Amino acid sequence: MATQDRSSQRLPPVGEPAVEGAPHLPVGHELAEASRFAYAALCGISLSQLFPEPEQSSFCTEFVAGLVKWLELPEAVLPTMTAFANGLGGEGADVFAPILLKDPILKDNPLVIIQDLLSFSLKDGRYDARARVLICHVTSLFRVPLEELDLLEETFLESLKETKEEESETAEASRKKKENRRKWKRYLLIGLATVGGGTVIGVTGGLAAPLVAAGAATIIGSAGAAALGSVAGIAVMTSLFGAAGAGLTGYKMKKRVGAIEEFTFLPLTEGRQLHITIAITGWLASGKYRTFSAPWMALARSSEQYCLAWEAKYLMELGNALETILSGLANMVAQEALKYTVLSGIVAALTWPASLLTVANVIDNPWGVCLHRSAEVGKHLAHILLSRQQGRRPVTLIGFSLGARVIYFCLQEMAQEKDCQGIIEDVVLLGAPVEGEAKHWEPFRKVVSGRIINGYSRSVATWTTPGRWTSS
Known part of the structure; x- marks a missing residue:
């Protein structure tokens, strides 16, 4: 297993929705100035460690510049923070973490700083994968379980849904007021634009944007929530979820793309989350694993998961061929074991008999077809993700x-x-029939913000014996 890596608290009580005339500042503003400096420095140094590549420099610089403004630090500190973000300065993140923890606001609950960093990262309606990698890193620095971050993200979404449910009658009354008819008509049209796969966030963005903003105020403060209540704020909120909430389930391949005949996203869970997981099955087989979702029923990565249904006809042909060859392999290995175990041991017995290599021709055609189609499907998936369908x-x-x-x-x-x-946070590859040389993997560093995990076995004869099977 090869891994490429970038290097119990309770949730803080969520305040009441801010009332008019009494804005509640985000937590970061309430810290002492020394703590705010340490907060920004911690993030700047962490960014330089997590994303040292030159192409990531602009993101790191822009992130810390925005954070300095968010924390209302003097502009004079910006050059120092920029230097930290660019890898200059010998200090480590561990120097500033203790300073932060001494602040009275954070002393009993360091998760408060995670809440503030999450609020800052979401303020523009975007949740950059690099920002989440940073938040996970800071979470680990404060020794807060990552499950608490997931819960915090879910709390953000729940606050929006609960506000919509509790104040729906008020929204209906407001919508009937003569002076608001034109505005609500526009909201309604935006809401109705989502069909079939639309979710509560997408619908809320269209029908009750001001109410959404009221719920968001409990998380990001009234100052940030005010922007969400505007017409522009509707687009900001829905941009998080794509296609006015329909997201990946709303994607349909309108016409055949090259050699691709099937390409659909199927939901594995009913939940919604600020980060998602897409699982991709490698083949189909009769019985238990005849569906794309079957291998992923116990997947525990996020509460919003999808599997990609692609080229089922060809993957089923491949699965049937694999079952045929593995059945023959089992029978022949059993015979070989009976002959040689006493003399040479089990290890010597478990080899590929020459006669079985002839039988392997059964798999050549479906395997070759699926090799080609998997490459085409991968390229199409790239453009779906680049278009922010999710x-x-x-x-x-x-x-x-x-x-x-x-x-x-x-x-x-x-x-x-x-x-x-x-866009991409983490990647997990298991038994991938692809090139293994480092030069082919190096470009992925600028695409994947977090970890690339490549799980493989050097002794799997299925991939190593007929070398032509793994060629591109």
Whole structure:
């Protein structure tokens, strides 16, 4: 298993919605100035450690510049923070973490700073994958379980849904007022634009944007929520979830793309989250694993998960061929074991008999077809993600066998585009039949913000014996 890595608290009580005339400042503003300096420095140094590549420099610089403004620090500190973000200065993040923890606001609950950093990262309606990697890193620095971050993200969404439910009658009354008819008609049209797969966030963005803003005020403060209540704020909120809330389930391949005949996203869960997981199956088989979702029923990565349904006919042909060859392998290995175990041991017995290599021709055709189609599907997936069909949220990709190959070509395609950064958070590849040389993987560093995990076995005869099977 090869891994490329960038390096119990309770949730703080969420305040009451801010009342008019009494704005509640985000937590970061309430810290002492020394703590705010340490906060910004901690993030700047962490960014330089997590994203040292030159192409990530602009993001790091812009992030700390925005954070300095968010924390209302003097402009004089900006050059220092920029230097930290660019890897200059010998201090480590561990120098500033203790300073932060001494602040009275954070002393009993360091999760408060995670809440503030999350609020800052979401303030523009975008949740960059690099920002989430930073938040996860800071969370670990304060020794807060990552499950608490997931809960914090869910709390943000729940506050929006609860506000919509509790104040729906008020919204209806307001909508009937003569002076608001034109405005509400516009909201209504935006809400109705979502069909079929639209979710509560998308609908809320269209029908009750001011109420959404009231709920958001409990998380990001009334100053930030005020912007969300505007017409522009509607687009800001819905941009997080894509296609006015319909997201990936709303995507339909309108026409055949190259050699691709099937390409659909199927939901694995009913939840919604600020980060999503897309799982990609490598083959289909009769029985338990005849569906795309079957291998992922116990996947525990986020509360919003999808699987990609692609080229089912060909993947089923491949699965049937694999079952045939593995059945023959089991029978022949059993015979060989009976003959040689006493003399040479089990290890010597478990080899590929020459006669079985002839039987392997059964798989050549479906395997070759699926190799080609997986590459095409991966390239198409890249353009779906680049178009932000999923919204502006971090995406984790996981796949096995040819599903992992789909991801490989997805990353390869994305790496060729200028706007490829900040979309993919983590990648997990299991048994990927792809090139293993470092030069083929290096470009992925600018695409994947977090970890690239490549799980493989050097002794798997299925991939190593007929070398032509793994060629691109």
